[in-house]
Amino acid sequence: MITAAKSGHPGGSLSAVEILTSLYFGGHMRHDPKNPGWAERDRFILSKGHACPVLYAVMAEAGYTPVDQLNTLRQMGSIYQGHPDRRFIPALEASTGSLGEGLSLALGMGLAAKLNGSPSRTYVVLGDGEIQEGQVWEAAMFGPFHKVDNVCAIVDYNGIQLDGFVKDIMDVAPLADKWRAFGWHVIELDGHDLEALANAWDEAKATKGKPTAVVAHTVKGKGVSFMENNPKFHGVAPTAQELEIALKELA
Numbered sequence: 102m103i104t105a106a107k108s109g110h111p112g113g114s115l116s117a118v119e120i121l122t123s124l125y126f127g128g129h130m131r132h133d134p135k136n137p138g139w140a141e142r143d144r145f146i147l148s149k150g151h152a153c154p155v156l157y158a159v160m161a162e163a164g165y166t167p168v169d170q171l172n173t174l175r176q177m178g179s180i181y182q183g184h185p186d187r188r189f190i191p192a193l194e195a196s197t198g199s200l201g202e203g204l205s206l207a208l209g210m211g212l213a214a215k216l217n218g219s220p221s222r223t224y225v226v227l228g229d230g231e232i233q234e235g236q237v238w239e240a241a242m243f244g245p246f247h248k249v250d251n252v253c254a255i256v257d258y259n260g261i262q263l264d265g266f267v268k269d270i271m272d273v274a275p276l277a278d279k280w281r282a283f284g285w286h287v288i289e290l291d292g293h294d295l296e297a298l299a300n301a302w303d304e305a306k307a308t309k310g311k312p313t314a315v316v317a318h319t320v321k322g323k324g325v326s327f328m329e330n331n332p333k334f335h336g337v338a339p340t341a342q343e344l345e346i347a348l349k350e351l352a
Contacts, residue, residue: 102154104344106175109183112334114155116259116319117226119293121145121159124224127295129302131222134164137192141221144194144210148203149228149257150184151336157181165192194223201234203227204254208244211252211312222251222306230262233271238283244312245284252312253305254285257292259321261332280314292317324351 103109124130130143147156154174161168166180173179180189184198195206207225214221227237244252258276260267267273280287286308290297298317305313321335322328325347328339339347 102157102171102174102181103338104341105172107338108175109154109338110151110336111154111325111339112261112321112328112331112336113149113152113228113257113259115323115325115328116292116321117149117152117155117257118323119295119298120226120255120257120317120319121155123295123298124302125159125163127299127302129299130224131220132163134192137165141219143221144207144223146195146197146203146207146210146223146225147185148197148206148225149200149231150196150198150203152226152228152257153181153183153185153198156185160190160192166190200228200231201236203231204237204240205243207252207254208240208247208249208312211244211249212247214251215249222253224253224255226255226257228262229256229258229260229267229273229276230270232256232273233262241280241283241285248310249312250309253302253315254280254312255292255315255317257319258316259319261321261330261335263335265332277314277316280316284311285314286311287314287316289316290318292319293323326350 103111132142133139160166174181175183185193186196187193203225207223210223277287277289288301328334
């Protein structure tokens with residue numbers, strides 16, 4: 102998708118593959134592609150909306166959107182815009198990519214579900230660079246105070262943001278301790294370990310009285326040797342030659 106568009110964000114898309122795969126295909130998130138408006142569905146928000154290629158791939162594979170249009174990413178008129186946009190894909194829960202807003206959206210949906218007596222849960226994926234935004238921590242205070250225990254925030258902690266390594270720009274460590282200090286139940290894990298992720302979703306569901314934050318340690322550009330832990334590939338499309346190498350390594 103990104104090579105065809107000659108534009109996009111491969112690194113942070115690859116770091117979140119297992120997280121989204123586990124939620125959408127592991128039986129942990131209740132959803133129905135044949136009935137995307139199902140009132141009691143679980144919600145998913147990709148707050149770091151620039152990593153939408155992974156979300157589009159997963160939604161297409163799940164049956165929400167056409168697979169044969171994926172390579173129209175970022176083209177005028179394509180449903181696969183450069184950031185998730187509900188005007189083009191109504192099955193999306195939110196238009197995202199203006200960083201820092203997803204957790205607020207998720208907590209609003211979670212609180213509404215509690216007030217309505219709905220079993221719906223909301224999952225939201227945040228970038229580690231994104232959580233430098235102040236709005237994230239305002240929302241982080243709101244969740245435990247209102248006991249929004251049907252929300253699970255997942256930080257894709259790959260250590261790299263647009264301009265370099267997070268630790269060099271605005272360090273967010275110690276991240277698990279920060280979420281605990283804000284009153285969240287915290288699970289720290291390898292974000293590429295499907296078994297650990299499955300256990301985390303179960304633990305989050307069993308946690309009452311407070312929301313859950315999953316600190317997922319991941320690798321930017323996971324699975325592609327020249328992309329792994331390489332800040333260049335935050336927002337640079339692979340060339341045709343690089344694509345060929347990447348697909349062989351990912352096979």
